[in-house]
Each structure stands twice: as C-alpha cells, then as structure tokens.
Amino acid sequence: MGDTTVSSLEGRQATPRPAAEDRTGNTLLRRMRTPRRPRLWFEVLLIAVSYWTYSLIRNAVPEQRHEALRNADWIWRTEHHLGAAVEESVNHAVNQVGWLIIGMNYYYATLHFVVTLSVLVWLYRCHPGRYAAARLVLFATTVVALVGYYFFPLAPPRLMTGGTFVDTVMVHQTWGSMASGDLKHMSNQYAAMPSMHIGWALWCGLTVFALARAPWARILGILYPVATLVVIVATANHFWLDAVGGLLCLAFGFLVARLWYGALPYALPQWVPGTRGTPVLPVKT
Template sequence: MGETTVKRTAGRESAPLSPPSPILPTGAGVRAWLRTPRRPRIWFEILLILASYWTYSLIRNAVPEQKAQALKNADWIWRTEESLGLAFEEAVNQAANSVTWLIVTMNYYYATLHFVVTIGVLVWLYRRQPGRYAASRTVLFATTGVALVGYYLYPLAPPRLMTGQNFVDTVLVHQTWGSMASGNLKHMSNQYAAMPSMHIGWSLWCGLMIWLLASAPWARILGLLYPAATLVVIVATANHFWLDAVGGVVCLGFGFTVSFLWYGALPQRLPARVEPLSVPGSGPPPPAEAETGPGVRADDAEPETVGSGR
C-alpha cells in the first residue's frame, strides 16, 4: 500500500507561530511580586533615601512649634520620672558637662553618628545582605514615618529648654557645632520635637540589624553597645529624657510590625542573597510549542507521514 498522509484543508495556509503575549498579573499576583525579596537597585535606593529624608525633615519642621504645650509636657514628663525615682537626666548632664573633653566628644557623637552609622549599616546590608535589605529598610522607614505622628500629637521640649531646672545646653556652652536645635541653627529645626527620640530609634535599628545579621562576634557586640552609648549621649547632652528613648523603641516596634506584615517574615528570616527579578510579564517568552501542541489545530498541521505500507 502507498503512504497514508494527513492533508490540511484546501485553501488554508498554516499561520506562523508567535509567542503568547505577556499577561501582567493583577490583584494577588502583583502583591506577591511586590512582596518578594529582590536585589535592590543602587540608583533607586539613593533616590528613595534622599527623598524620604527630605520629606521627613520637611514634615517634622512644618509641625507647629507649640512652645507652651511643649514646656507643659516636659514638666509632666519630669514629674513622672521623679515619681518613679528615675529622674536622673540632670545629674548625668551636669556630671558629663564637668569633663570638657567628654562632653565635647558627646556633642560631636550626637551630631554625626546618627547619620554616619545609619548610612553605613544601609550600605552594608545592600552589599552583603541584599535579600534582606528591602525588609530592613522598610523597618527604618516605617519607624521614622510613625515618629512624625508623635511630633505632631505630643510636642515636647527637650530638658535643655526647660525653665526652673539646672540643665546645661552643652552645644551652646562649649561652642560645638552639630545640634540643629541650638545656636544659629535653631530656627531651621523644630525645637519641640523630642518625643520620640529618633536617635534611639535609628541607633537601635542599627544595633539590631548588626546583632541579627553579622557573623563576627565583635561586630555583634558593637552593635549592642551602639544604642546603649547613644542613650547615654542623648541624656548627657540634655537633648532628651529617657522616656523619649522609650518612645523611639515603640516606634521601632511599629516598624518591625509593618515589615513583617508586608514581607511575611522578619528580615533575618529572609534569604541573604537573591537573584534579580524582572517586572511581571516582561521576562523572556516561553519556547514555541510543537506544531501539534496548544494553539495549533489538527487541520492546520503540515502534511506528515503517519504510516507506511508493506
């Protein structure tokens, strides 16, 4: 017998195969993509940090300076600490101020490390822990964002601006630079935004990130010492009450909660390294299907031999 063939319908030509159009996910698919850890892009992170800090400073300084209420709240904080037997800020401030080299060092510590160490930890996370960077950065941003609510709802004068007490404004006395709330720079910054303390919020974030993610024991120990030293500095320079530090810790707890709800895990539980992810639907198309696969009808197939005679 002759060869048996299957022929396509007369007058119909087979259409060339083309890759399926990418389908952008919606709803849960987009949320899942956004929540997936990915390698950060340096240009985007720099722009995000600069824009976020500029917005934070703008909003913080735009909060009305409610001097009377801020001083009233400071008196209430001081009386509360006295009732607890923990009103030690004045003694620490005066003791540190009596040692010139020590208080000058603390003034510069307060002015510089707040930014230097935080940026340093962000860079370290970006380079060494890229899979955890976004979740860690979200903690920091949410912490800073919720602090703005505290500045608006609870204006608070720092101890150095209280009346009737013996606190020393160490920046003014020792003529050191760095405090945006002292000297000629005081008109550029909100004087009554002491609660919560972001020096504590940021330093504790740095310390925890180093403690949780660093491998070297000495680095982890330094990570824990940094927020402890910062607490001493903010009290010794009379920029904060210790209760302001408690406010900073509460804000940091909020930041970790936001990050956990978004990523489904705390930063240390995420993979340290991840591969870059493409935008949904923009990846390379799948390989072309076989001619008899999906998208090709049986009567459109090319003639092929399906059997042979004897």
C-alpha cells in the first residue's frame, strides 16, 4: 500500500503544472481572438493615432523623384505591351466635360475618407461582432501598402515627364488631390503604388455587399470601387496597375484577419455579449 501511495503522489505531482500553464496560455489566446464589444473611445483613439502614424510614415518615405519617374515609364510601357494603356484616353475624354471632371476631383478628395469612416461607424453600430475583424483587414491592408511606397516609389501619370496627361486639379483649380496645387508639399507625391483609394474602396464595397440587407445598398457596394477606379484613372492620379496593387494589399489584409480570427469577418457572429443576441463562441485555435 505504501508503494502504491507514493507512486500515486508522484504521478499527481508530475502532470498538473504543464497542463495548467497550457490551459492558461490557450485561454488567453482564445480571449484575444474572440470578437468582443468595441469601445467607442478606444476605437476613435485607435483610428486617429493609426491614420496619423500611417500619414507620418508615408510622407517620411524619401521622395525619390528620378526612380519614381523611371518606374512610371516602366509601368506605362508594360501597359502598352499588354495593350491596356487606357489612362491617357480616359483622362483626356473626361477632362472635356467640365462638371464631370470637377465632380471627380472632389470625389477623389472626399469620399475616400467619408465612405470608409461611414462603413466603420455602420459596422460598429450594426455588426459589433464583426467590427474588429473587419477593422483588422483595413489596418493590415494599409500597413502593407507602406512597404510598396518604400520599395517602389511611383510617380502618378499627371507627373510623368514628356507625357500629355492633364492634371485636372491644376487645370480646373479644385482641391481634389492632396498632391496637387498648394497642398502638394503636405503629401508624398510619389506614393502611388499601391492605390489605397482602391484598397479602401474595395474593402467598403465588399463589406456593404456581404452584410447589407437592402438590395440597393448591395448594388452601391459593387458600384463604389468601380466608380473609384474610373475616378483615379480619369484624374491621372493612378495607373490601373496601381489598383491591382491595392487589390493585392486587400487580399493580404483578409489573410491576416482569417489567420487571427479563424474565419473571414463576414462569417463571424453579428452580435457579441453586451449588445444583443446569443453569446459569441470562442474562436477555434
């Protein structure tokens, strides 16, 4: 009996602690990866600080003018080789319609921020269980874009040397671009690849299309990134290949959210404890 008691005690002493430590670590990881109710003050602060940091880093990237112009020539030659160098034709055609191009200048300057913030607010109020994951997609997309700005400086079409592109902001005296006119010194003019106008617009459009119930809202979700593509090309602020770069950045953002939460944002529960609906189940590790 004595031997049995000793071996039993030794067995109890040998196993519990590692198991307890594993449980603690797994529990903490599950809590971090489980959607929870967002806090308004934290989200406002996080978005403000994040965008300020992004702008600071983006504008701190050296404006490598010669390399940016050389890259623009390479992009332009590549598009010609593909038989899809349409930017100049679109730019000239739309510039002939005054009210249209002026509207596009203001579209470029405002909706990029207004629509993105509006979708974030809508997610916060109506889809709190999906908000953090969707926000992570947007943040990861924006952060990886900084890599492109640093390693591939690119001049927009309107700044190409020897080109015939029209800088629509300068010609029509609007404030449709932070990189034109009196505001050009406040923004890095050679951070065109990838296009975050497209990255953010696609994020907004996919989010609205996936989660909105009204058919008209879902249609607008599809049309918004399409309209944004037309605008960035017509105003000579981007090549269409910059839009492809924005799409790839967004794909990276969705991959990060999928790996962290174990599901795409739109597949997560709509509500979290503290709002309404059933409690959220922990994300599987």
